[in-house]
Amino acid sequence: xxxVTQPEKLLSVFKGAPVELKCNYSYSGSxxxxxxxxxxxxxxxxxxxxxxxxSIKGFTADLNKGETSFHLKKPFAQEEDSAMYYCALSDNYxxxxxxxxxxxxxxxx
Amino acid sequence: xxxxxxxxxxxxxxxxxxxxxxxxxxxxxRSVSWYQQTPGQGLQFLFEYFSETQRNKGNFPGRFSGRQxxxxxxxxxxxxxxxxxxxxxxxxxxxxxTxxxxxxxxxxxxxxx
Numbered sequence: 001x002x003x004v005t006q007p008e009k010l011l012s013v014f015k016g017a018p019v020e021l022k023c024n025y026s027y028s029g030s031x032x033x034x035x036x037x038x039x040x041x042x043x044x045x046x047x048x049x050x051x052x053x054x055s056i057k058g059f060t061a062d063l064n065k066g067e068t069s070f071h072l073k074k075p076f077a078q079e080e081d082s083a084m085y086y087c088a089l090s091d092n093y094x095x096x097x098x099x100x101x102x103x104x105x106x107x108x109x
Numbered sequence: 110x111x112x113x114x115x116x117x118x119x120x121x122x123x124x125x126x127x128x129x130x131x132x133x134x135x136x137x138x139r140s141v142s143w144y145q146q147t148p149g150q151g152l153q154f155l156f157e158y159f160s161e162t163q164r165n166k167g168n169f170p171g172r173f174s175g176r177q178x179x180x181x182x183x184x185x186x187x188x189x190x191x192x193x194x195x196x197x198x199x200x201x202x203x204x205x206x207t208x209x210x211x212x213x214x215x216x217x218x219x220x221x222x
Contacts, residue, residue: 032208036211043112043213043214043215044199044201044213045212045213046210046211049210086152090206090207090208091208096154096165097142097154097157097165097207098154099144099151099152099153099154100151101151102151102152
């Protein structure tokens with residue numbers, strides 16, 4: 001069965017510091033991987049997905065199949081990045097979808 | 110485009126009752142997925158509907174069921190409610206499935222007393 005782990009429940013960094021939110025997965029095939037974010041009092045929304053290979057709001061994530069990881073990174077954190085971040089996995093056919101437990105990022109002034 | 114809407118937003122029921130939640134997807138989206146969110150278990154996938162057919166189901170008991178109509182609107186039903194069913198129920202719509210970007214609704218907060 002596929003599984004997504006996010007080892008940190010809470011991550012606190014200072015404004016301007018680099019941030020890395022960790023995500024590891026277990027899946028036997030080639031997964032579709034996503035980062036979803038929920039800002040305070042807003043809906044859950046897609047931040048980025050690995051196949052698009054783009055940077056959104058300064059965030060990037062690289063799929064490392066050898067380490068089965070999809071860590072989210074940003075070189076300089078901003079206070080508005082404070083939110084709940086969920087890593088998620090879907091198989092190629094969309095037949096199985098699983099969220100990780102989430103990491104709350106707090107960017108301190 | 111109007112976003113995903115869910116009704117009702119809040120619901121209070123007692124054990125043993127049943128409940129129906131509704132979700133209206135973004136126009137043109139054919140896939141609707143349902144999730145249960147609780148502090149203890151996080152976000153858990155319930156099921157996905159595409160073109161009126163249940164395409165995938167998570168690990169939930171048969172008391173949880175759903176359906177999708179020809180206009181892609183979806184309903185979720187929970188029968189014989191238990192205290193542990195208290196949760197935020199989210200629905201999400203996408204063009205073709207969970208491997209696409211999903212757009213989430215605001216959720217229905219269900220409290221079972």
